[in-house]
Amino acid sequence: MLDWVEVGLRSILFIAVLFFMTKLLGTKQISQLSFFEYISGITIGSVAAEVITGLDANIMHGIIVLILFSVITYAVDVFSLKSKKxxxxxxxxxxxxxxxxxxxxxxxxxxxxxxxxxxxxxxKKNVFKVADVEFAVLEPNGDINVLLKKENQPLTPKDLNMKVGNEKVPQTVIMDGKILDSALTEANKNRQWLDTELQKLGVMQENVFMGQVDSYGQLTVDVYDDKLKIPSPQQKPLLMSSLKKCQADLESFSLQTDSTEAKKLYQVNAERMQDAIDLLSPYLKA
Known part of the structure; x- marks a missing residue:
C-alpha cells in the first residue's frame, strides 16, 4: 500500500477513535481540565500522532494505548464523583x-x-485594585473568581428597590432565511404570526439572517444587508402609551364632571389604572 494512502486511512481511523473516546469521556475534556486530564489529553494526542505518521508502528498497539488511557481517565472521573478526597x-x-x-x-x-x-x-475580571477585593479564589483550572467589597459592587435593580421583568431565553425562529418551526413552537408562536410581524418590519423572510423572539413575544431581526436599518418593535411602547392615555383621560373626566358619584368613580379607576401602569412598567420598557 502507498505510504500516503496508509497515512490517510490511519488518520480517518484515529479521528473516529478519538471522537468516540471524547464523546465517552464527556464535554469536560474539552472545557476545564484537571491536572490528570491535561496529562491524559497530551498523551492521547501524542500517541495518535505517532501511530498515524509512524508507518512502522503497529496500529493496534496505538488503539490499545488510546483505549487504556481513556478508560483510566473515565475511571478517575467516576472515583472523583464518589470521593471528595x-x-x-x-x-x-x-x-x-x-x-x-x-x-x-x-x-x-x-x-x-x-x-x-x-x-x-x-x-481579566475588570479588577485593577487589590484593595477593592473582598475575597479572591484561585481555582484548580487556573482561573480566578473575585468577590468585590460591598461598596465596590455594581448597583442592581434590587438595591434600588426596582421591579424588573423576568427574562427568558430568546428563541431563534429564523436562521439563514429559513424558519425554525421548533423554536416558533417553543415561543408559542406560529408562521402566520411571524409573517405578520415581518410585514410590520417591512422585511422579507429570505432576507433575514437571524430572527429572534424575546420573552415578551417581540420579534427582532438581523438582515443580510448591514446598511439596511430595521425599525425597532413598537408594541410595548404603544401599549404603555395607551395605558397612560387612559389614565390621563380618567383623571380629566373626574375634573370635568359635576356629579360627585361619577367624579369618585373616575378617580378610583384612575388610581387603579396607575397601579396597573406601575406594575407593568418594568415589562413594557422599550
Whole structure:
C-alpha cells in the first residue's frame, strides 16, 4: 500500500477513535481540565500522532494505548464523583489568594504564582485594585473568581428597590432565511404570526439572517444587508402609551364632571389604572 494512502486511512481511523473516546469521556475534556486530564489529553494526542505518521508502528498497539488511557481517565472521573478526597487529589483544590483586600503571600508561593500573574488574572475580571477585593479564589483550572467589597459592587435593580421583568431565553425562529418551526413552537408562536410581524418590519423572510423572539413575544431581526436599518418593535411602547392615555383621560373626566358619584368613580379607576401602569412598567420598557 502507498505510504500516503496508509497515512490517510490511519488518520480517518484515529479521528473516529478519538471522537468516540471524547464523546465517552464527556464535554469536560474539552472545557476545564484537571491536572490528570491535561496529562491524559497530551498523551492521547501524542500517541495518535505517532501511530498515524509512524508507518512502522503497529496500529493496534496505538488503539490499545488510546483505549487504556481513556478508560483510566473515565475511571478517575467516576472515583472523583464518589470521593471528595480522591477528587481533591486528582483535580486539585481552590486556594484563597486575597482576603479582606490583603494578598495571601503564602498561598501565592504555594501555587507558584507571581504578583504580575495575579494582577493579570484580576485585570481579566475588570479588577485593577487589590484593595477593592473582598475575597479572591484561585481555582484548580487556573482561573480566578473575585468577590468585590460591598461598596465596590455594581448597583442592581434590587438595591434600588426596582421591579424588573423576568427574562427568558430568546428563541431563534429564523436562521439563514429559513424558519425554525421548533423554536416558533417553543415561543408559542406560529408562521402566520411571524409573517405578520415581518410585514410590520417591512422585511422579507429570505432576507433575514437571524430572527429572534424575546420573552415578551417581540420579534427582532438581523438582515443580510448591514446598511439596511430595521425599525425597532413598537408594541410595548404603544401599549404603555395607551395605558397612560387612559389614565390621563380618567383623571380629566373626574375634573370635568359635576356629579360627585361619577367624579369618585373616575378617580378610583384612575388610581387603579396607575397601579396597573406601575406594575407593568418594568415589562413594557422599550
Amino acid at each position: 480522591f477528587r481533591d487529589f486528582a483535580e486539585g483544590t481552590s486556594t484563597v489568594v486575597i482576603k479582606d483586600g490583603k494578598i495571601m503571600e503564602d498561598s501565592l508561593k504555594k501555587e507558584y504564582y507571581t504578583i504580575d500573574e495575579l494582577n493579570s488574572l484580576l485585570r
